[in-house]
Amino acid sequence: MTPRVTFAVVARVLAQLRRDPRTVAMLIVLPTVLISLMWWMFIDSPHTFDRIGGPLLAVFPAIIMFIVTSVATLRERSTGTLSRLFTMPMGKLDFLLGYALAFALIAVVQALVVVSIALYFLDLNIQGAAWQLGVVAVLDGVLGTALGLFASAFAATEFQAVQMMPAVMIPQILLCGLLIPRDQLPSALHAISDILPLSYAVDAVIGVAQGNGFTSGVGTDALIVLAFILAALTLGAATLKRRTA
């Protein structure tokens, strides 16, 4: 890994995003629109919104980041730029980390917007501090990014990459504690949910909502999410092939 190369990728991905305002708007505005929709649906039962609003702050950014980044490396494969980069001193981890850091910046803006709107316009009630919710929401956006990059290293074509969303993300959404608390799942499914990254992303948000600070529970969940992020990027780098048939 070479920092010079990693940051060259970060700068380039951000320059490309600047040219693509529609994608940036989708990344930043869409989670807010979706959570506002949920608020409206439950306008007559604010307690329900308070219960699911937090987990949705983890789930929506993760899904949206996943979809956008899952085609990222495929685009580079189909245009041949990945081939060119692999004949240069470009580490596979430089490549994925560059994308991850660029999208992490987007995740910061995304979290700032969606958390502010949820707390101050939609009156989402949480016991913990706003900044804690912000930090956890950023981590969850980066988790979606890292899983998307991992999926895109796995897929051979963009067509295969888009199929990864239902395969990788929907089971996690079902089991993450959004629909029913994880401890009420059948024991086998509970065990499965214990190894899925989104479960910890949602646990962290629920922890913040219940007022458990980073020192009591939320910190552990956040660290587990971070570990999943690093694992996804490392495995993605290992999966990405320089030599192809």
Add this chain to the structure above:
Amino acid sequence: MVKNAVSCRDVVVVRGDREVLQGLDFDLHAGTVTGLLGPSGCGKTTLIRAIVGLQARVTGDVSVLGLPAGAPKLRGRIGYLTQEPSVYADLTVTENLRFFAAVLGVGSSDVERVIEAVDLGSHADVRVDRLSGGQRSRASLAAALLGSPELLVLDEPTVGLDPVLRRDLWDLFHRLADDGATLLVSSHVMDEASRCDRLLLMRDGDILADETPRALLSSVGAGDIEQAFLTLIDRKAGAR
């Protein structure tokens, strides 16, 4: 004594159950321009990808600048032009080249040099997706020239270019070779053969001839390279 920039010994590439390259043996002499000619589908691109270290399932020995093809130490010493322009369509020519220069760790003065070399100075700040096909492929070629690599492997660099520009690029290739670089330039247009120092004629994953253009014409007794190519195929068919 002439050093070899690339040496291939018994190079085989299998895709599915088909041998795409059937045991190739040849050397590329340092400081020369070698034309890799043959019809589309004959294995030119596969051979090129084997040399730059991107082809999977290569057997035999591919040695590049004294190292096995694909060795990490070769990264940055080879300029590779893919057949499709491999530049970012949503960035300008200069932005593209600055990025690749940063990856290679070469200065921005090199960016200006390569833009001039491919004659894109007037379009340096235009987004690549607003360029014509020929301009796009020149932007891609400029990226391959960054850092003055010792070996340039160019997959069809002159497709779709007007004759004046083609001549200018071939002049550029020879200037680079005079400065010590080794070039392998693929083409499916036989009339580019006369511009090369040496020729590799390929067909069906095999090398039909590995000679200078003049030696090829006189040994086969043909008037032009296309005729020589046909004669060689006929001879091979007769020998079977």
